[in-house]
Amino acid sequence: MSRIGKLPVPVPAGVDVSIDGATVTVKGPKGTLSHTVVPPITVEQNDGVLDVKRPDDERVSKSLHGLSRTLINNMVVGVTEGYEKKLEIVGVGYRVLPKGPTQLEFQLGYSHPIIFDAPEGITFTVEGPTKLGVVGIDKQLVGEVAANIRKLRKPEPYKGKGVRYAGEHVRRKVGKAGK
Numbered sequence: 387m388s389r390i391g392k393l394p395v396p397v398p399a400g401v402d403v404s405i406d407g408a409t410v411t412v413k414g415p416k417g418t419l420s421h422t423v424v425p426p427i428t429v430e431q432n433d434g435v436l437d438v439k440r441p442d443d444e445r446v447s448k449s450l451h452g453l454s455r456t457l458i459n460n461m462v463v464g465v466t467e468g469y470e471k472k473l474e475i476v477g478v479g480y481r482v483l484p485k486g487p488t489q490l491e492f493q494l495g496y497s498h499p500i501i502f503d504a505p506e507g508i509t510f511t512v513e514g515p516t517k518l519g520v521v522g523i524d525k526q527l528v529g530e531v532a533a534n535i536r537k538l539r540k541p542e543p544y545k546g547k548g549v550r551y552a553g554e555h556v557r558r559k560v561g562k563a564g565k
Contacts, residue, residue, distance in 0.1 A: 391451030394435035395459045398466055405429055410458055414465025417523045421461060427454045464523040471520045471532035477547035481515040494539040502535060
C-alpha cells in the first residue's frame with residue numbers, strides 16, 4: 387500500500403492549480419509547471435489540498451500512485467520555493483567564471499575553457515571561483531543540469547580533483563606502492 391500516495395498535497399496561498407483532464411498545471415510566484423498524470427491515476431482538488439487517487443490495487447497502479455503524488459508535490463514546492471543544487475570544484479587551477487546568469491566558463495585542466503549554457507528555466511549562482519549553484523523551479527531539470535556540469539570533469543579517486551556536489555564524499559584510492 388502506498389503511504390506516500392495517500393498523503394494530500396497542500397496547496398499554499400498564492401498558488402493556483404488547474405486540472406484539465408489528466409493535465410495538472412501549477413502556477414505560483416516563481417513560474418508555471420505542468421504535468422500529465424498517467425491514465426489509471428486521477429487528481430482531485432478539495433479545499434486547499436490535492437488528492438491523488440488510484441482505481442485499484444494492481445501493481446502498476448500502486449507504483450504510479452506514489453510517483454504521481456511526489457511529482458505534483460515537487461511542482462508545488464518548485465513554484466513556491468524553487469530548487470538549488472550546489473557544486474564545488476576541487477583542483478589546482480580549476481575554476482568557474484560567470485558569463486551572465488545563464489552561462490558559465492569552466493577551467494578544468496583541459497587545454498581550453500569550457501563554456502556551459504543553461505537551458506531555459508535554469509540560472510546559475512557563483513559564490514566564488516570554486517563554488518556554484520544551479521537554480522530553477524523544475525526539480526528534474528535542476529538535477530539534470532547539475533549532473534551534466536559534474537560530468538565535465540568527474541572527481542577522480544586518487545587526488546579527488548574534479549567537479550562534485552557540495553558535501554559529496556569521494557572515495558579515495560591508494561596510489562602506487564613504492565619500493
